[in-house]
Amino acid sequence: MVKKKVKAYMYTRVSTSMQVDGYSLDAQKEKIRKYADAFEYAIVGEYEDAGKSGKSIAGRAEFKRMLEDIEADKDGVSYVLVFKLSRFGRNAADVLNSLQLMQDFGVNLICVEDGIDSSKDSGKLMISVLSAVAEIERENILVQTMEGRKQKAREGKWNGGFAPYGYKLVSGKLEIEEREAEAVRIIYDKYVNTELGSNGVAKYLAQQGIKKIARQNGSNTMFDTHLIRMILDNPVYCGKIAFGRRKREKKVGTRDEYHLVKQDEYMLCDGIHEAIIDMNLWEAAQEKRKAQAKKYEHVNKGKDEKIHLLSGLLRCPVCGSGMYGNKSIKNKNGKHYKDYFYYGCKHRRMLQGHSCTFNKQLQEEKLDNAVAEVISKLVSSPKFADMMQKKINMKVDTTEIETEISNLQKQLGQYIGTKRSLEKQIDSLDVEDRHYDRKLSDLQDRLDKMYDNIDDMEKSIAVCRDRKKAIEAEKLTGDNVYKVLIYFDKLYAVMEEADKRDLLSALIDEIQVYEEEQANGQWLKSIGFKLPIIDSEIDLGLDNDVHVETVVLIQRK
Structure with a gap:
């Protein structure tokens, strides 16, 4: 009588650091099959995670699929066969939890x-011990890698990744790339020796036609604010090598999720590379960076929590930028007066490389009331009611959102393609390469970034799809819009401030104000609506001669 074989699953995994004899996927499978043949196990399912770390099961799709098949009793298996326990996992808690589930x-x-x-008495004990050892080994590898990098920093050597802008890597050493270095010198000079901030420097470079030279790790040719700040903060430009400026820390409430946290204190060593700027200039840049940080910290502490109804809807009459609500706390001899709320141009001071001369503070309550009165007058107009009736049940056009979704999906496809390319590069690394650790670290950082991009893109696509569904499923009919507007006075008066803000944002595209206060004390010039029942291409009027632009003047006489 032929003995019936015991059903089993085969699971194999290889990480990027295990592409050596005895650990390759093919080698693992060969060993497992020989074992199965010798002890009469029938392999009825194979699961393979290529290029996946064993630190957790989060990123191992095949491992999770195997557990799901076990829970569903898909094939009636009694065992899972792996080459070594480390292939099953290197995180002790995950190993034991997964084993318990099985x-x-x-x-x-x-x-x-x-x-x-594990079916034997001593099996689970051995698994507990070995999985804990595997986790310790993983942590030791990380520590040893960090110690190696720290020693390189002590020796003044570059510590991996692409060379910072202004330098190039020659045989692993930093050398000045003169075409890029000239832009770095200009950035420091303008930041330290003028009143320009990082935003102002970015705009200056753009105005002067100074473009960032495209690289393998970035095709953008514009110097944005983020890059300017990175250049200003990096001591490599004054001939130093920093280590530990960012530290990998575990996210609170997670077991195996980490993120990089900027450190106030870090190791700074003399580099063997040539400096692009001198130490005095770099230190001056740091002093200005700290001063600006304190300035904005002070400004942010004074932020009020009041909801400013027209923030972002108002347009500056000089530069056309948005105007935002703020408060001015007047004090005299230590005495505080009532807060004064106002709207002002966001560029009234030099921000984001732009300066505006419109420095007037427009009283908030006055403008809020004026806008509400215009809308009230408008919705009670017979002409307005007639226009709404003509637009009732108009078809909702979702073409723009569909185009956006299509573009996002194309971008997602590009990210996925890049991710696969990086995975192939990682799999093809040679562990005998003397730069293996640096190459692996760099590729893994880029791969992590690509996963972030994919995650963000998938979320953006989901948001767009939700918007499309909301428009299709919950669009207001002309009658519902009319009800909201016809009772505007009664509804608006009892609404919470946040609801008022939402309503005005839904109704209004932009609000124009005069450069100077008018003879009747008003600033409001015109309101541009974005309702589908209002044709934004025509000049709305209450009659043949009176336009929305002058309604306020009539109301406020």
């Missing part, structure tokens, strides 16, 4: 090379 469904684990069978 055993809850009558499935045990066999580690071929380690000689472990």
